[in-house]
Each structure stands twice: as C-alpha cells, then as structure tokens.
Amino acid sequence: MIVNELVPIMSVSVVLSILAYILTPKLAAKLKKMNIVGVDVHKKSRPRVAEMGGILIFLPLLVLFWCAYIVTGSPITLIVMVSTIFFGVYGLLDDVFQMGKYQKLALSAAIGTLLIIPSNPALFLVPVLLLLTVGIGNTFNLFAGFNGLEMGCSTFITLFFSILCLITGNIVPFYLSLGFFIILFSFLLHNKYPASIFPGNIGTFTVGGFFAGMCLYYNLYHLMIPLLSLHIGDMLLKGFSAGYFSSSEMKRTKINGDGILVPRSDYLSLSRLILKLRPMTEKQLVYFVWTLMTIVGTSTLLVTGVLL
Secondary structure, eight states, rough: OOOHHHHHOOOOOHHHHHHHHHHHHHHHHHHHHHTTTOOTTSTTTEEEEEOTTTHHHHHHHHHHHHHHHHOOOOOOHHHHHHHHHHHHHHHHHHOOOOOOHHHHHHHHHHHHHHGHHHHHHHHOGGGHHHHHHHHHHHTTTTTTTTTHHHHHHHHHHHHHHHHHHOOOOOHHHHHHHHHHEEEEEEEEHHHHHHHHHSOOOHHHHHHHHHHHHHHHTTTHHHHHHTTHHHHHHHHHHHHHOOTTGGGSSSOOOOEESSSEEESSSSOOOHHHHHHSOOOOOOHHHHHHHHHHHHHHHHHHHHHHHOOO
C-alpha cells in the first residue's frame, strides 16, 4: 500500500524539484530586471541578489499537496495546504510592503485563529494552539542573513521530520514531508554559499505554514518541537535582547578584511553568540550551524526510536 502511494508522490516531487531547479536561475534574472533584489551584506563586494525566490518553493508545494490528495484521498492534505497558502501569502505581503512588527503580529494571530477553527479544539486549548501555530509559522524566518542558513536548516528539518513521521507511522505526513524535502533541496542548491537567489519571506513563511499545518492537523508537535531547538534558542536570545520582531531593526554583522564575520553587540542571536565564541567566515558559520542541526535531528531520531 505504502509503495503504491509513495512512488507517484515521490515521482511528482522529483519532477517538481527538477523544474524548480531549472527555472530558478530564470526567475532570478527576471526578479533582477524588476529590481526585486536584496544586498548580500556579508560579502565584501555587497552584490545585489534576487529576492522572493521562494515563489519556486510555494508553487511546487501546492502541486505536491494536490498530488498527495489525489493519491491518498486524505482531505487533511488540503487543509494543510490552506495553512501553507495563508502563511505564504503573509510572507509575500511582507516582502512587498515591508510590514512593521505589530502588523506582522496581528496578521499572524489572525491566520492562527482561522487555522485553529477547523480543528475544533477544547476552549482551554485555544491559547496554546494559537501560540504554537503562530510560533511555528514564524520560526523558519529566524536565520535570515547568511547564504543557505535558513533554507539549509529548513531542508534538514524537513528531512528529519519525514523520517520521524515514517518511524512513528504517520504515513501521509511522511509523503508530504519527504516530497517537500526534495523541493527544498533543489532550491538550496541555488541559495547555498555563494547564493544566486534569496527565498524572501514568501519562502520562509511557506515552510512555516507547512509545518504549522502539519503539526496542528496531524497533531505532530512532539516530533517538530525538538527539531526546532536551535530556532527556539535563537528566538529566546533575540527576544530577550531585542524584543519581538525587532532584530531586523538592529545593525548587521560586519565583515573584516579577512572575510571574518564581526558580530555587533546591540542584540544577541544564535549566530552572533557562535561568532563571539569562535570567529568564522560566513561559509564556515553556515556549515557549523548545519552541523548543529544534524546533531539535533539525529539526537531526536535516536530518542524517538528508544521511546517507541
């Protein structure tokens, strides 16, 4: 049964991934012509790089949802798709209008409230579910600023989450997560150092919306939260030192003549804490955090396997 469903879904995912990989440079060129670019601030030359490349994460993922629905007949896949659409559009609006932190908070809360309604939770669970939905939806936007960091961590989390779903018997979430991993990996090949395209908020919030919906409608918080250990640590550091959604208003990490990143002292984050302990180049920092993410994911798999 699982093979009959897995093969068509993965086949579609591979095709979507290849198409996304081929189309990403074309999209990058188009975005540059439209002046939809961001400055790569951690390079000496400060090149202008195409933004909003997450469009080629968002659209293939919607096709994947429809494929999974057709193959499995599970209506929950379409409900999770709605969550992904809501957060993806939220990210797109933020890319276009550069919303303030209170606008983001209000929009996030509104989306979270709308998503909770179909799950029909007990009244006392509403605040907890709202916090979790909004938190997960926004979490994947945290590691911005370094080539391949946020999308690399998202890709690793998606892979580990898919394995966790498989070993715990959550088969449809396994299909969706593994298919999404394949799509994210193709984008990461263009976003890794030196990045030729950035995901923009539409990319990071698409990932957040995917996992917010997966956890809410399949009740998989116990699998996701351990994988977000680094993100939660980063969120706490930023929250205590800079306030909610305020880190982007602070000064950027500088780069010295040898390419070593020099963290500013106006607020803390996971990357800045690492750089304070050990000076690194941008590429070294990204690989170091990827290594930490691999350790977190592997540890979660081992603990979950022991508890089964």
